[in-house]
Amino acid sequence: MSGDKTDAADEPEQVAGNGLLHRRLFLTQGLTLAGALGVAGQASAQTALPKRPDWMTRQGAGLSGYGQPSKFEEGVKRLTGQPNPLFPSVGSTRTPLEKLNGMITPNGLHFERHHSSVPDINPDAHRLLIHGLVRKPLAWDMSALARYPMTSVIRFIECSGNSGAAKRNVPQTSVGQIHGLVSCSEWTGIKLSHLLDETGLADGASWIIAEGAEASSMVRSIPLETALDDVIVALYQNGERIRPEQGYPMRLLVPGCEGSVNVKWVHRIKVVSEPGDSRDETGQYTDLMADGRALKYTLLMDVKSLITHPSVSMKLAQPGVYEVSGLAWSGHGAIRRVEVTADGGKSWADAELSGPVLPKCLTRFRIPWSWTGGPATLASRAIDDRGNVQPTHEVAIARYGEIGAYHYNGIQPWAVAQTGEVANVRM
Amino acid sequence: MSGDKTDAADEPEQVAGNGLLHRRLFLTQGLTLAGALGVAGQASAQTALPKRPDWMTRQGAGLSGYGQPSKFEEGVKRLTGQPNPLFPSVGSTRTPLEKLNGMITPNGLHFERHHSSVPDINPDAHRLLIHGLVRKPLAWDMSALARYPMTSVIRFIECSGNSGAAKRNVPQTSVGQIHGLVSCSEWTGIKLSHLLDETGLADGASWIIAEGAEASSMVRSIPLETALDDVIVALYQNGERIRPEQGYPMRLLVPGCEGSVNVKWVHRIKVVSEPGDSRDETGQYTDLMADGRALKYTLLMDVKSLITHPSVSMKLAQPGVYEVSGLAWSGHGAIRRVEVTADGGKSWADAELSGPVLPKCLTRFRIPWSWTGGPATLASRAIDDRGNVQPTHEVAIARYGEIGAYHYNGIQPWAVAQTGEVANVRM
Numbered sequence: 001m002s003g004d005k006t007d008a009a010d011e012p013e014q015v016a017g018n019g020l021l022h023r024r025l026f027l028t029q030g031l032t033l034a035g036a037l038g039v040a041g042q043a044s045a046q047t048a049l050p051k052r053p054d055w056m057t058r059q060g061a062g063l064s065g066y067g068q069p070s071k072f073e074e075g076v077k078r079l080t081g082q083p084n085p086l087f088p089s090v091g092s093t094r095t096p097l098e099k100l101n102g103m104i105t106p107n108g109l110h111f112e113r114h115h116s117s118v119p120d121i122n123p124d125a126h127r128l129l130i131h132g133l134v135r136k137p138l139a140w141d142m143s144a145l146a147r148y149p150m151t152s153v154i155r156f157i158e159c160s161g162n163s164g165a166a167k168r169n170v171p172q173t174s175v176g177q178i179h180g181l182v183s184c185s186e187w188t189g190i191k192l193s194h195l196l197d198e199t200g201l202a203d204g205a206s207w208i209i210a211e212g213a214e215a216s217s218m219v220r221s222i223p224l225e226t227a228l229d230d231v232i233v234a235l236y237q238n239g240e241r242i243r244p245e246q247g248y249p250m251r252l253l254v255p256g257c258e259g260s261v262n263v264k265w266v267h268r269i270k271v272v273s274e275p276g277d278s279r280d281e282t283g284q285y286t287d288l289m290a291d292g293r294a295l296k297y298t299l300l301m302d303v304k305s306l307i308t309h310p311s312v313s314m315k316l317a318q319p320g321v322y323e324v325s326g327l328a329w330s331g332h333g334a335i336r337r338v339e340v341t342a343d344g345g346k347s348w349a350d351a352e353l354s355g356p357v358l359p360k361c362l363t364r365f366r367i368p369w370s371w372t373g374g375p376a377t378l379a380s381r382a383i384d385d386r387g388n389v390q391p392t393h394e395v396a397i398a399r400y401g402e403i404g405a406y407h408y409n410g411i412q413p414w415a416v417a418q419t420g421e422v423a424n425v426r427m
Numbered sequence: 428m429s430g431d432k433t434d435a436a437d438e439p440e441q442v443a444g445n446g447l448l449h450r451r452l453f454l455t456q457g458l459t460l461a462g463a464l465g466v467a468g469q470a471s472a473q474t475a476l477p478k479r480p481d482w483m484t485r486q487g488a489g490l491s492g493y494g495q496p497s498k499f500e501e502g503v504k505r506l507t508g509q510p511n512p513l514f515p516s517v518g519s520t521r522t523p524l525e526k527l528n529g530m531i532t533p534n535g536l537h538f539e540r541h542h543s544s545v546p547d548i549n550p551d552a553h554r555l556l557i558h559g560l561v562r563k564p565l566a567w568d569m570s571a572l573a574r575y576p577m578t579s580v581i582r583f584i585e586c587s588g589n590s591g592a593a594k595r596n597v598p599q600t601s602v603g604q605i606h607g608l609v610s611c612s613e614w615t616g617i618k619l620s621h622l623l624d625e626t627g628l629a630d631g632a633s634w635i636i637a638e639g640a641e642a643s644s645m646v647r648s649i650p651l652e653t654a655l656d657d658v659i660v661a662l663y664q665n666g667e668r669i670r671p672e673q674g675y676p677m678r679l680l681v682p683g684c685e686g687s688v689n690v691k692w693v694h695r696i697k698v699v700s701e702p703g704d705s706r707d708e709t710g711q712y713t714d715l716m717a718d719g720r721a722l723k724y725t726l727l728m729d730v731k732s733l734i735t736h737p738s739v740s741m742k743l744a745q746p747g748v749y750e751v752s753g754l755a756w757s758g759h760g761a762i763r764r765v766e767v768t769a770d771g772g773k774s775w776a777d778a779e780l781s782g783p784v785l786p787k788c789l790t791r792f793r794i795p796w797s798w799t800g801g802p803a804t805l806a807s808r809a810i811d812d813r814g815n816v817q818p819t820h821e822v823a824i825a826r827y828g829e830i831g832a833y834h835y836n837g838i839q840p841w842a843v844a845q846t847g848e849v850a851n852v853r854m
Contacts, residue, residue: 055546056642062516065504066535067670077492089489102579102615106667108493119482123499149750152529152781188529215483240533243494323576354579356783
């Protein structure tokens, strides 16, 4: 390989309007790369050795039993909304997607949604009971569950109320504030089908009702077909035992389905013939459609994507080449393509998908973009391997109406002004 | 699916001696499953609803900005060895592999190896300099690096001194104490080749020397061919910025190569014509072979595996079916097969590999085992996609000798006594 740039003369190859470049241009030499990195390099180019910094002149911190982020990253926290005046522990916190990269969400920053509060569960006293339309009701303690075969999968969990602010166009300060009710972890646990194999199923069994062991006993109904497919009683998240706010000592993982059915602190599963129509699935998590129908048990989360870098409230320092990067996912399967536009939807180009591209998992996408300094509107559109295409805002509204608070997956445009400031807009 | 077990009459299908079962038997009905889960179920079977536990009767904890593990998991910490009396911050901590599951290591439990201590680096004052045999020396600050295209990969990092206790047969209390200098994360950063494209390379460039910004300025030499291949200047670990003990604000990721060349707190890369022969790669990280030769720059970590469940110091409660589970990896590429024995190597069976199976990444393997209550010797043997086979202790010793402290990858047997106690043995 040679660093010689002097003979690079061609214009960069554009793959779509307003500066979207072929992704290979970041992986090979050429004018685009030289230009891009030249700008970045100029910003701080120096040829002298760095002055010996203070931290190289003294003994620093020692070994530790459990690490924590740098004090310089204290600002990277889950984002809180309006506290509930009656019950401060009820509500949600969001993953600060604009501060993260890759596809894994660190356990400390996985979004929260609590219907009462986080129970302080002693795992030695916790039991998982399966009863109802079964041949042999059984309860397991932790030592019994530890005997079962484990399965590990990397999957997203998204609250069905995610992105409501985008639907209602509420001004927000960051992509995490708008869309941060989605996170992604490696989950390890026992397939629920193994446990149902042991209890057996009685005639008429067609749904399960899962109940959490928090004060509000949140319950959700899940079709038996789903329960026997890829549902896991998850004990581990990103290698370690699940955190309390994620369901310690165990939660259901229902891949691709709305967050609340991934029941946290699960302690009871009742096999039944009909869904439970609990308050949690009638007073909320019901979709009021544009035509006035109210749909229940619309569990699968639709195909969706958003650009995290750059995103609302960021400011581009100067014209030049930037990497446009974001996340895509679908509850139906794996992401097949993510298209990106820089001209408000007039033209689109395929972004590069960062592997492994897994089903029902966040997928990081990336594409280089040459910002000339003029106005631009960036947006992404995801397509999954079932052929589902992320809709525009108008199409999403036409389906779910203006009122419904759940399952919004409309395309999220960001407007870049000539000042470099990025704003949340409609396309 | 039916829960009827009464007609299950066949003996479980054994795939190797002393009770190793076909992995499909955990995914279908049959006597093995019923037996296995029957034992587990009996351990705590009850048909009544659990008594309403205390934690369901009161408001628990609220929302939090950055989550932490349950207080009931306080015992899950990085494992420390003998503290250095002269310099307590020098040394290592190990990942408690016996307490984890899946392939991702949570950031708080990634192993540590420090040659002086953990510097308290202000990222705004940190610079990455590339100089030496380049056309244009350059230094980047964080804002400049943030402009570059990012790459995300899930890769292991293993200290080349890992498993030395197994080589010397030092009694140890856990698999983490013996083999816990290996961890696995999703790393996100900038390909070093992009930065070297910008500086350009001068005639004679054939190695790089990377230096860390800790007090001891640990330096390692890396062949230019490797540096231009898949080396990353990593800024993010499992989604968030790298932790201080892992190199905040940036470290090199040199996939598959011994841990110390994944230089933490990297602030200087000098392009040179010959390796540096620094104290860090002569006074240590040199392999004294059986024939007396001392090899340097043996950077690639060899194919390796170990069983984490069950493992030394664990105790099997009673005869019955257990899942034998562990980790396999290779610096040469992806794991192709992991074979498991329960009869001390007389017979072997293929374990199931938990996907995605990625190159230079930890791979979780699993196989069901029916323990009759008699003595058994469990061990795993990994084979990578280059055909490298994990050697026995004798073959590993014949290659690296008794003295050399690095690159030990011998097969690790565990002896299960009739009491159910698991011990560290030779096969």
